[in-house]
Amino acid sequence: MTKSRFLLICFITILPYLDLLAVPVGTTKFHWKWASNQVLELNEYHEVLFRVGTKTVEREDKNRVVMKTKQCSQDSCLVNAWFDTYLRYGKTSGPFWKDKEFVSDFTLFRNGRYEVPNEFIMPNLRSFPSFPDSPVSVGDVWKLPAEESFDFSSERIRVKVTPEYTFQGIFPWKEGNYSGNCEKITYTYPIFYAKPESEKMAPNVPYKIFGFATGTVFFNAERGVPEFKEVKLSYTFIYPNGTVQEANFFVKGVYFLRNHVNAKDKESIREDILNDLIVGYTKDGLPNGRRIQRKQNPGKLFPNDKLLGIQRPETSGIQENTNTQGSPPETNETLEPNLRPDDPNQIAEQLPVKVRTTDDGIVFSLDSILFDFNDSKLKSDAESAVAKIAEILKKYPDREIRVSGHTDNIGKKEYNQKLSEERAKSVLHSLVDNHKMDEKHISFRGYADEFPIAPNDTEENRHKNRRVEITLVLD
Template identity: 80%
Template sequence: MKTKAHSFLICIVTILPVLDLIAGPTLKTQFQWKWTNNQVLELNEYHDVFFRVGTKTVEREDKNRVVMKTKQCSQDSCLVNAWFDTYMRYGKTSGPFWKDKEFLSDFTLFRNGRYEVPNEFTMPNLRSFPSFPETPVAVSDVWKLPAEESFDFTSERIRVKVTPEYTFQGIFPWKEGNYSGTCEKITYTYPIFYNKPETEKMAPNVPYKIFGFANGTVFFNAERGVPEFKEVKLSYTFIYPNGTVQEANFHIKGVYFLRNQVNAKDKESIREDILNDLIVGYKRDGLPNGLRIGPGVRPGYTNPKTSSLGSPNRESNPNLMADPTGKLTTNENPDPNVISPLDGEEKDKIADQLPVKVRTTEDGIVFSLDSILFDFNDSKLKPDAESAVAKIAEILKKYPDREIRVSGHTDNIGKKEYNQKLSEERAKSVLHSLVDNHKMDEKHISFRGYADDLPVAPNDSEENRHKNRRVEITLVLD
């Protein structure tokens, strides 16, 4: 039975942390959300998923990237604009992630953790969780407050009221991959039960009964008032009118990052830095068509504001990211012997000759590679394409905490089904080159094929169709 279990279980468990560090067992802490204007909280979470229907089982890994921006904050609440991107890969944590769905949402988050989500939005599906009492709590204190889970099926949305029980455990360390911290720890559990009223009409693809439970832990940075890490195990059973029983189990881990919003000026500055890096790379190795890049910049040039010498923020506390771009930074003085970058006119002239084009978009910075990539109707990277991907990988490694999306595109010649498959295979070829040849973290990279759905020019001439046959790599900044 096909359901949308992967879409409605995007847990934006947006957790509300504490105000003051606890110095002793008798002191109490007031939990409160401390978000402010022009801040972004990004959640990257990974789900080990197991489905069972009868004797058939499916294992899958999902990835959710949730970006929440404060639009306006008051003393009592923040109006939040959020993007929910979902990804998946089948099997047991192997192979590239496929970009699945996108959701947008506007909602109000109150300082005590209560949500107000307009009816037109499905996300966040876990609402008013966790919520905190008005009075301070001490270590080992327990409280219960109402929350809601929203399940979005094909033809119907089911909202289920739940009552989590929370326990404040004190201050403990956490670690996940390259990220770690020490902050307030809260454990929780709640059962879930839904039985459709007999007076309501049954829908064949919508369960009439849901039951299960959740057990989890959330960590908060008390001083900053934002979450750092969460881990939760969810178990659901769905019973459908035709007698089908579906079991779904999720093991979720998620890390939060806090930063300031990246504006258009920031993006353009990043694009300029990236273009400088590309020019340096091609000056060092040469262009495919033999064009020589003139003097003005030489191998070894680094922007003193954003050179990559280390990341003091990936360990200890992911919320202390001072650079809103997520680029590795250093404050060391620049080498006075390094030649300055090219001026705008000279840079633009050279950029027009590069086989890689760089532009800003709403999502971030896009590297566009055209026909240097593949032979006609082939998905194997050509040598010039491998060289271009290598130079892009050098740049992307300077943004280790950023999402990377690889998208394949074709012209409108040929059947839609064929172009869809070809665009996906070409995107995967570039992704595999980034991961296998350049050792980039595949958990931060996803792919998707768009066939001819997103042309950059009308498909009315060979020149324009040439522009549409491309693979794009997006460095996501929002």
């Protein structure tokens, strides 16, 4: 081996360790280690208090933020993000109402700095936290610029702020069923904005904003992503007509890092869910009293359990119908003509619950079994279907669940809107009250006839549009 080749091999061998050697002992280097085709999901919960004069309004908000890396370089990642907002009034009781949706493309640099194009309003808190270029020790303090963006009806206000950060060391955190132990960073900053006198005042836009923020973020330096955050925000808005509005937010957020769920993955999950439904209806029967029959294929049933981390008993609950004589067993179960008993997709056509994939995830669609005409109370067959769906949803405890109500186009829009909301709420309450699902992960919304799945031109098609859908959100 030549000397130059030997030196090259040595250099390649020790190259991965140079970054470690560059960080002095007792210090921590903070930077994002996000990679391409990864997803970081943030679930935030906000306790909100608004005050105008002597009038106060309490509200709880929930934000679900899904951030996908489109491509990454050594310095940054281009991120595609979805922001779903939910709210409920009062003191953290009752179902969440699905409010707004936002999309955004932005660049996240390895040091935590954001670049957001002007056409996007999200994320509205930008560059929190940001990290210095050099490693830090426990107790070190640094300041880096950031921004808050306020989007009002006719104007957007951007406020430059300068948080002061302090590295506190490694501490445990816990929120509900989630916990961790990683690097803790605290920060604080004042907020002040005053519209220049030369600019025109808008009646519904404040001309002065002031307040403060204090926050804590647990950032896992080894993995290079945040795990948990806790923030207190306090704002005072002063409007041209003299109105003074105070807004206080107490925010907690948990982050989940995972790989992107592609279309093939979603279809595999849909097949597993369909198998689960077939198991349930094979055991309990269909609403009309008929039972379905299915042969078991042990090699293909539940092919994605290992991938999803689901543990099942050795038997699935569906037994192959054979007897010792080799002749067909006696049974009262019936099949539709030409129906293959080992084809789950054909069996699925008999089920009162339809399952399909969408951009968001997996949708369970329930139609005529749900309600009587012009009624929002669940019928007994609907309760049975919701029970089977609930058992499936419980296998995905960290996923968002959305319940949506839909109608046909017959009748007044206002009436259909209210009816669709009440029907969605009935299904949600069944999931929460009867099946003990966590209401913080479930929201509802009524859409009236806004999203038909068939033209409203025949009674059969209108029947298809009168439905409630439960979405298991995968992305």
